[in-house]
Amino acid sequence: MTIAVDLPEAPSAAAVGPDPLPVISRIVGVGTAVAGTPISQRELLDAMDVADPRVRSVFLNSAIERRHLTLPPADEHGRRAPEPQGDLLRKHASLAVRMGAEALEACLKDCGASLADVRYLCCVTSTGFLTPGISALLIRELGLDRHCGRADIVGMGCNAGLNALNAVAGWSAAHPGELAVVLCTEACSAAYALDGTMRTAVVNSLFGDGAAALALRSGDDEAGGPGTPGGPRVLKFASLIVTDAFDAMRYDWDGDLGRFSFFLDPEIPYVVGAHAETVVDRLLAGTGLRRADIAHWLVHSGGKKVIDAVVINLGLTRYDVRHTTGVLRDHGNVSSGSFLFSYERLAAEGVVRPGEYGVLMTMGPGSTLETALVRW
Numbered sequence: 001m002t003i004a005v006d007l008p009e010a011p012s013a014a015a016v017g018p019d020p021l022p023v024i025s026r027i028v029g030v031g032t033a034v035a036g037t038p039i040s041q042r043e044l045l046d047a048m049d050v051a052d053p054r055v056r057s058v059f060l061n062s063a064i065e066r067r068h069l070t071l072p073p074a075d076e077h078g079r080r081a082p083e084p085q086g087d088l089l090r091k092h093a094s095l096a097v098r099m100g101a102e103a104l105e106a107c108l109k110d111c112g113a114s115l116a117d118v119r120y121l122c123c124v125t126s127t128g129f130l131t132p133g134i135s136a137l138l139i140r141e142l143g144l145d146r147h148c149g150r151a152d153i154v155g156m157g158c159n160a161g162l163n164a165l166n167a168v169a170g171w172s173a174a175h176p177g178e179l180a181v182v183l184c185t186e187a188c189s190a191a192y193a194l195d196g197t198m199r200t201a202v203v204n205s206l207f208g209d210g211a212a213a214l215a216l217r218s219g220d221d222e223a224g225g226p227g228t229p230g231g232p233r234v235l236k237f238a239s240l241i242v243t244d245a246f247d248a249m250r251y252d253w254d255g256d257l258g259r260f261s262f263f264l265d266p267e268i269p270y271v272v273g274a275h276a277e278t279v280v281d282r283l284l285a286g287t288g289l290r291r292a293d294i295a296h297w298l299v300h301s302g303g304k305k306v307i308d309a310v311v312i313n314l315g316l317t318r319y320d321v322r323h324t325t326g327v328l329r330d331h332g333n334v335s336s337g338s339f340l341f342s343y344e345r346l347a348a349e350g351v352v353r354p355g356e357y358g359v360l361m362t363m364g365p366g367s368t369l370e371t372a373l374v375r376w
Helices: 040-045 054-058 084-111 134-142 161-175 200-204 268-284 304-314 322-331 335-349
Strands: 026-035 039-040 066-069 117-123 147-156 180-185 210-217 233-239 248-254 261-264 292-297 357-363 367-374
Touching: 026 161, 026 335, 039 040, 040 054, 040 066, 040 367, 054 180, 054 200, 066 322, 066 367, 084 117, 084 134, 084 180, 084 261, 084 292, 117 134, 117 161, 117 335, 134 147, 134 180, 147 161, 161 180, 161 210, 161 233, 161 335, 161 367, 180 335, 200 261, 210 335, 233 268, 248 304, 268 367, 292 304, 292 322, 292 335, 304 322, 322 335, 335 357
Parallel strands: 117 147, 117 180, 292 357
Antiparallel strands: 026 210, 026 233, 039 066, 180 210, 233 367, 248 261, 357 367
16 A cells, blocks of 8 residues: 655654565665776767668667677777677676676675675676676675575576576575675676677667676664665565567577577567566555555666556556666666666665555566565
8 A cells, every 4th residue: 555644754663554465585785887888879880880770770769878888899990890709708707797796895885784794695697608607706706705605597688687586585584684685797798799680780779788786684674775764675576477479589599690699579568568467466466555556666677668568558657667767778778687777776866765665577588577576
């Protein structure tokens, strides 16, 4: 239910009311990082020497102003040659670890913790493959406790940040008082194909490099990051996989290019929009809440058409998705961590009031929609 009256700055528990569901865990901090050079869409088209008016239109009508990217170096003629898969994997390793370390340290600073406090680290990426994984590399790079629990979620795509949050919230609930971290680090520059085709133009017009970390702790209601009154409690998750659109988003081997290549079906926005109501209704089922009771919506910045489809099908306002569109404008789609960039902006905005509910939503290959219900 939505509290419609003005509340004092520090309301009592009775004034806010009880949670409709048991609390799984609590978000206590967030941090983000980017790498590479900020570049506008027009500058990127010029850097890649794209003259095709159809391709240029895709870039310039994307609702993206700039992104952070690490492009291949230009030759003496100013041209940028496609990078072989081996070079892209090395780029992914370098960028993902560097951005991940910065985002993790920013997150720990936000919640007043140190590297020594981290007891569980779950790393998410879909823009490269490493063995050992990013979690092991970060433990070595930053000097985290060698006994720190860890997991790596690889290849799930843009929805994977919420899949990780689900798993880490469960670990946190089983280990009260101990600090757990979800870290999404996506070097999208390492998944670029510079071949000038319309297929790759859609991908190249959209994704940017970025990392985001979220800290959780259970059994500690006083902990929280700045801008959030105690940090939101994680209450519930709901998922939906649209198996009829299984191949609509995929990252697979392109034999002609001799490398992996990402594919986005033009129908994806409509697939996501058509199923958004189903997964949100499942999330709210049994809680006594309606969509109108949700004060804050943090939706994956999947692209202009995807955001529009979610807004229309859920009956949201442009204000509801202001941070989603703002992150898309300033960073592009940073894959699994996009919704955490939006959460960071909401936390900094300082408009959240105790007792308000929020829905987190991501979508990705499968085609999959993931959601979480939180309460401040």
